[in-house]
Amino acid sequence: xxxxxxxxxxxxxxxxxxxxxxxxxxxxxxxxxxxxxxxxxxxxxxxxxxxxxxxxxxxxxxxxxxxxxxxxxxxxxxxxxxxxxxxxxxxxxxxxxxxxxxxxxxxxxxxxxxxxxxxxxxxxxxxxxxxxxxxxxxxxxxxxxxxxxxxxxxxxxxxxxxxxxxxxxxxxxxxxxxxxxxxxxxxxxxxxxxxxxxxxxxxxxxxxxxxxxxxxxx
Numbered sequence: 001x002x003x004x005x006x007x008x009x010x011x012x013x014x015x016x017x018x019x020x021x022x023x024x025x026x027x028x029x030x031x032x033x034x035x036x037x038x039x040x041x042x043x044x045x046x047x048x049x050x051x052x053x054x055x056x057x058x059x060x061x062x063x064x065x066x067x068x069x070x071x072x073x074x075x076x077x078x079x080x081x082x083x084x085x086x087x088x089x090x091x092x093x094x095x096x097x098x099x100x101x102x103x104x105x106x107x108x109x110x111x112x113x114x115x116x117x118x119x120x121x122x123x124x125x126x127x128x129x130x131x132x133x134x135x136x137x138x139x140x141x142x143x144x145x146x147x148x149x150x151x152x153x154x155x156x157x158x159x160x161x162x163x164x165x166x167x168x169x170x171x172x173x174x175x176x177x178x179x180x181x182x183x184x185x186x187x188x189x190x191x192x193x194x195x196x197x198x199x200x201x202x203x204x205x206x207x208x209x210x211x212x213x214x215x216x217x218x
Contacts (some may be wrong), residue, residue, distance in 0.1 A: 015077050020064035031089040038096045044210040046097060047150045047203065053089040054146045054167050055080070055200045059191055065214030083123050090142035091119030098172055101110055102165060111169055118176035125180075137185045140178035144185070148175065150203055157210070 015021055034049035044136055064070065064078055095112035102108035132138050154169060156164050188196075 005142055006128050010073065015074065015081075018070075018074055018078065019067065020060045020078050021081055023056050023060040023063055024078070024085055026088060027053045027060065028085045030056060031085065031093055033141050034089075034093045035096055036101045038093065040215060041100055042211075043097070043101070043153060044158065044207040046093075047153050048207045048211070050089070050093055051150045051200050051203050053093070054143055054150075055196060057089060057143060058196055059087065062193065079127075083127055085125055086142055087116075087119050090145050090152075094145055094172060097149070098168065101168060108169070111172060114176050115172055116180040122179040131187060132184060137187060139180050139183060140175065140185050141187070142179060145175045145179070147153045147199070154203075154206065 006186055016025075028052035030049045034046050034053060037043070037049060060078070060082060064075070088108040095115040098115065099108050099112050119142055125138070129138070148171070152168070159167070
């Protein structure tokens with residue numbers, strides 16, 4: 001790299017003041033909190049963190065499209081940042097949820113690996129080929145995993161733990177398979193964002209109520 005190229009390249013932290021990237025980092029913080037609470041076995045707090053990670057992930061794109069005059073480098077950097085955070089939110093987090101729920105038994109390691117493997121393949125494929133026809137994903141988008149997982153966990157206290165553990169394992173394996181399956185799924189935009197806002201608030205209230213009971217029982 002020449003000295004001239006080095007001078008023209010923006011600094012790394014110059015992208016930290018870009019509002020969509022700040023929103024992405026808020027989602028990363030939520031993902032880190034989800035990992036932290038999953039390791040502690042506090043699943044209501046894990047689910048709250050996961051659903052808010054999803055909310056910020058959807059929001060950063062909306063914010064980016066609403067800002068006029070963003071450079072090509074800003075858009076490219078934001079896309080890479082979003083993709084890297086996605087593997088944490090939708091790959092590492094669900095894998096750790098499965099491991100933690102299974103008390104870190106070795107039997108759950110293959111499932112955790114498959115979740116992550118499907119996630120990195122899914123994102124790598126999308127980063128190269130993008131949307132089909134500009135509005136359709138090939139394979140189930142990873143954010144759907146988060147929507148489904150946070151919903152299913154609402155029933156964890158109502159079902160026998162052994163039964164729920166088996167159902168959770170099977171569900172996550174099905175989702176991993178769908179993530180890399182040769183199917184087309186629509187990109188959820190428009191009114192779906194407002195549905196997500198309602199979904200995020202509703203689940204936060206429900207899991208917040210569960211969290212109060214969790215705090216009293218520990």
